[in-house]
Amino acid sequence: MKSLLIGGALAALLLPAAASAQTQILADNHDHACLNAACTQVSIMDAFLEQDAGGHYTGTESPRYGTWGFDLAGRDTTVKPGDDFFRYANGSAFDTLVIPSDRTSYGSFNLLRELSDNRLKVMVDELTARNDLQAGTDEQRIADLYRSYADQARVDQLDAQPIQPLLAQIRQIQTREQMAAWMGGSQARFGASIFGAFISDDAKNPSRYVTYLNQGGIGL
Structure with missing residues (x-):
């Protein structure tokens, strides 16, 4: 029974229940302010507002809050904790959760990955659209790398030529060492x-x- 309760408590922390954007005042009547950037959280409940047709998160800004709290809106208080702790802690959020059409599961870590991908795309799009980047800077390297990757005609023209030196190294291997x-x-x-x-x-x-x-796999 103890292991079930621990598992339920972990599920409450790791699944849809996330940090609330609302100020939480504890019983001691003191605000508990965040001490560092670790207090930045993504609320799955809030993220549902920014989804594409497939159910993926499309935003670039994560909800932030300045005091430590818990997303109590994700609970289902119609269920007693002793009867079903998962439903009690996550019921409302679980019912609201939309799993993208191309996935079998979804959660806060998926949202963080999509948030990072969205931010990277915005950054790359902005850099590749500029013509004032200085040679040798990280910004120029990023833009050049993306342009070379997206240049399908050049890729087709070069074919396997760029990796020939690596293939030659592999062919020269004769010993285990x-x-x-x-x-x-x-x-x-x-x-x-x-x-x-x-x-x-x-x-x-x-x-x-x-x-x-x-x-390690062979990349197929």
Whole structure:
């Protein structure tokens, strides 16, 4: 029973219930102001106002608030917490949640990704439309990179020519040591090795971290 309650509490924090834009005054009658930018949150309930036909978030501004609170509007108070804590904590938000037509799930992390993508698109569109960017600046590099990526005619013309040096390096690999060196170097380029490596909690012993290896894939 305890594990169920903990799981329900986590669901209340990680699913539709998000920070409220309204000022929350606690029982001690003091405002609890945010101390840093971590108080910037995205409310899924508010984000529903800016969606395209497919249900994706289209805005570039995230709702902000200056005092620490909780989106109580996401609750369903017609349900008793002891009967169904998930419905009590998330019922209204869950009923309002619209899953985009091309996805099987949706939540606050998806919104944050879409928010970042939307902001990046606005930035790139603005930079590529300018002709006063100074050579060698990050702004010019971003604009040049995007233009080269979007130049389909040039891409078709070059075909596989730009990657021929990399293919030549692969053809020259004869030993396991050379293969290991090449895979290690590939991590610093637009590519990856045939193995993926990362560090995370030990699945069998959560008190320590271990290195994991998995299949890196071949990009198909």
